[in-house]
Every structure is written in structure tokens, then in C-alpha cells.
Amino acid sequence: MTYVKLIRISLFFALFVLAVFIFFISGNPGWIEKNYASGFFQSLASILRLLFGWMPFSLGDIIYSIVTLSVLWQIGKFFVRLFHKTDSWTKKLSPLLTAGLILLFVYVYFYLFWGLNYYRKGIEHQLALQNSKFDKQQLIDLNKALLTEVNAAKEFCLQKKDTVMSRERMFHSSIEGYRELEKKFSFIRYRHMSLKPSMFGKIGNYVGFMGYYNPFTGEAQVNVRIPNFLQPYVTCHEMAHQIGYASESEANLVGFLAATHSNDTLLQYSAYFDMFLYAWNNLAAVDTTAAKELGKQLHAGVKRDLKTYSEFAKAHRSFLRDFTDAMYDYYLKRNRQRKGIDSYAEVTGWMIAYRKKYEPTSP
Numbered sequence: 001m002t003y004v005k006l007i008r009i010s011l012f013f014a015l016f017v018l019a020v021f022i023f024f025i026s027g028n029p030g031w032i033e034k035n036y037a038s039g040f041f042q043s044l045a046s047i048l049r050l051l052f053g054w055m056p057f058s059l060g061d062i063i064y065s066i067v068t069l070s071v072l073w074q075i076g077k078f079f080v081r082l083f084h085k086t087d088s089w090t091k092k093l094s095p096l097l098t099a100g101l102i103l104l105f106v107y108v109y110f111y112l113f114w115g116l117n118y119y120r121k122g123i124e125h126q127l128a129l130q131n132s133k134f135d136k137q138q139l140i141d142l143n144k145a146l147l148t149e150v151n152a153a154k155e156f157c158l159q160k161k162d163t164v165m166s167r168e169r170m171f172h173s174s175i176e177g178y179r180e181l182e183k184k185f186s187f188i189r190y191r192h193m194s195l196k197p198s199m200f201g202k203i204g205n206y207v208g209f210m211g212y213y214n215p216f217t218g219e220a221q222v223n224v225r226i227p228n229f230l231q232p233y234v235t236c237h238e239m240a241h242q243i244g245y246a247s248e249s250e251a252n253l254v255g256f257l258a259a260t261h262s263n264d265t266l267l268q269y270s271a272y273f274d275m276f277l278y279a280w281n282n283l284a285a286v287d288t289t290a291a292k293e294l295g296k297q298l299h300a301g302v303k304r305d306l307k308t309y310s311e312f313a314k315a316h317r318s319f320l321r322d323f324t325d326a327m328y329d330y331y332l333k334r335n336r337q338r339k340g341i342d343s344y345a346e347v348t349g350w351m352i353a354y355r356k357k358y359e360p361t362s363p
């Protein structure tokens with residue numbers, strides 16, 4: 001057995017053992033919450049942000065590109081060798097094994113260094129929320145409250161002629177929002193900024209992502225090619241992923257709380273806008289008339305942004321979008337998010353529970 005072969009086999013077994021460990025540990029949310037999500041992961045993610053946050057470009061995007069190209073290269077090599085009559089089957093299959101090894105490594109790395117957060121107890125447990133089912137009246141109340149907030153924030157920004165947010169301001173206001181939130185909930189702690197514009201923004205518009213977290217480098221990427229008023233909330237959402245809230249509904253809630261605790265009204269507006277859309281869509285699903293009535297009460301400026309958003313979505317509709325939506329839906333369902341892509345909207349339930357507990361006097 002050659003030296004290289006020995007290393008490959010040992011690596012495969014080591015990764016396999018780790019994959020089995022991940023499988024068993026994922027069934028123990030209590031252990032994960034205490035030792036992983038609130039312990040090991042927090043230190044690891046802080047170190048990653050400290051190491052790579054200062055780089056002006058996204059190292060994670062480069063790593064993603066290299067990994068994707070390496071796998072494609074190995075698959076290509078396999079097909080070329082397949083038609084080489086002189087090559088033995090061991091030689092033919094070798095690139096496939098290498099590709100498999102790379103993918104297994106990515107799988108293990110992903111779960112050990114972030115993905116296990118999908119299996120934690122999470123924000124419901126930390127905030128002691130009771131996310132019981134909500135009724136229509138509660139949904140209407142939430143819609144009304146968010147409508148008031150989104151309208152007020154828009155009016156305030158328009159009066160100050162403050163409508164576009166620079167990238168620097170967006171990132172710094174988001175950090176400030178997290179610092180304010182930490183004063184209320186000490187377990188929500190964000191240190192060492194690592195926020196970058198995504199290198200794949202243009203593709204992102206067609207594929208349908210607004211931002212993503214990179215577990216390899218701890219960086220959060222924001223798609224800066226989407227409408228400006230959406231970007232600040234996306235930034236706060238991705239930052240929630242960075243501090244261990246893997247589930248989409250949890251990242252939505254934590255991101256919303258951070259954004260609305262900031263003193264920057266444009267950042268608040270972005271969060272209220274998005275959250276209103278979730279709540280409004282939920283309402284439209286159960287009572288179209290009530291949703292339409294509320295829609296009429298939106299500020300003219302908010303209506304303009306809604307139009308911009310829907311035109312943007314229409315202009316970037318593609319077959320790729322359906323495909324990636326289906327893939328991501330499957331991925332979320334595999335990671336304990338029963339409702340798949342609809343789990344983003346589960347935040348409505350969290351919002352109702354949160355307001356009931358922490359803001360009982362608000363309208």
C-alpha cells in the first residue's frame with residue numbers, strides 16, 4: 001500500500017467516525033445547547049471572525065469556489081478515464097473516491113463547526129417563549145402593530161431624506177443593534193465583525209439568496225445587489241446565523257430584535273418592512289379581506305418599496321430559482337425545519353409569543 005493510499009484510507013475512517021458522532025449527538029438538544037451552541041461554538045465562531053473578518057474580500061466565497069471546482073474537476077477526470085481502455089478500474093474510480101472524500105470532509109466540517117446549531121434548543125428555550133398556536137385575532141393585532149411601526153419608520157426617514165444606506169453604515173448600525181440587544185439579553189453576544197458583500201450577488205439574484213453564512217470562515221455574506229432597503233435586515237439575519245442561530249425562524253427573530261434595538265431608523269425600517277411582510281402573508285392566507293384592508297393603510301413610501309421589491313423579484317425569476325428553492329426546501333427539512341422554506345415565516349409565531357411576554361403593553 002502506498003503512503004498516499006494509507007493517508008486517504010485513514011482520513012476516510014476518521015471522517016466516517018466523526019459523521020457517526022454527529023449523527024448520534026444530533027439527537028441530544030440539551031447537550032448541544034449547553035456544550036456546543038453556548039460553549040464551543042461561541043469561542044470557535046469568535047476566533048473565525050477575528051481571523052478573517054478584517055479581510056476586505058470574502059475568503060469563504062473563494063473556498064466555496066475552490067471546493068466546487070475541485071469536485072467538478074474530479075468528476076470530469078472520472079469521465080475522461082472511463083473512456084481510456086488501458087486504465088484499470090481502480091484508476092478509473094480513484095477521482096470519484098477523491099470527490100467523495102472532499103464532500104465527506106465538507107459534510108463533517110459543516111456540522112461540527114456550525115450545523116449542529118440546527119439541533120440546539122434555541123431562542124424559544126433562551127427567551128422562555130411559549131410558541132403555542134396563535135389565533136386570527138392575535139395575527140391581526142400583530143399585523144396592525146407592525147403596520148404602525150413600518151409606517152412611522154418610513155415617515156421619519158422620508159422627513160429626514162434618509163433613504164439609502166451605505167454599506168459601512170449598514171454593518172456598523174447592525175453591530176450597534178446587537179450591542180443594545182445584549183444589554184437586555186446577555187446571551188445574545190456578537191463580537192468581532194465579519195460582514196462582507198457576496199461575490200456571487202448577481203447569481204444570487206437569480207438563484208434567490210439575499211445572504212448566507214459561511215461555516216468555513218465564520219463570515220456573513222450579504223447580497224448587496226438586492227434593493228437597498230432589504231439589505232440592513234438581511235445583515236442582521238446573517239449575524240444571527242454567525243452567533244449560532246442556525247434555524248431560519250430563529251435568525252429572523254434575533255435579527256429583527258437586534259435591528260429594532262438599534263438607534264438607526266433606516267435599519268429599523270428594513271426589519272419592520274420584512275417582518276410586516278411575513279405577518280401580512282400569514283394573514284392573507286387565512287383572511288384575504290382583512291389583509292387587503294390593512295394593505296390600504298400602508299404608507300405611500302412603503303407601497304413604493306413593495307412595488308420595487310416585487311418588480312425586482314419578477315425581473316429575476318428563473319428556472320434556477322425553482323430548482324434552488326426545491327433544493328433548499330429539502331435541505332431545511334433534513335435539518336429539523338419541518339416546514340422547509342416556509343419555516344422563514346414561522347417567525348410570526350415567535351413574534352406573537354415574544355410581544356406577549358416582553359411587550360405586553362404595546363398595542
Ligand SMILES: [Zn+2]
Nearest residue numbers: 237241248251
Ligand atoms: Zn438565513
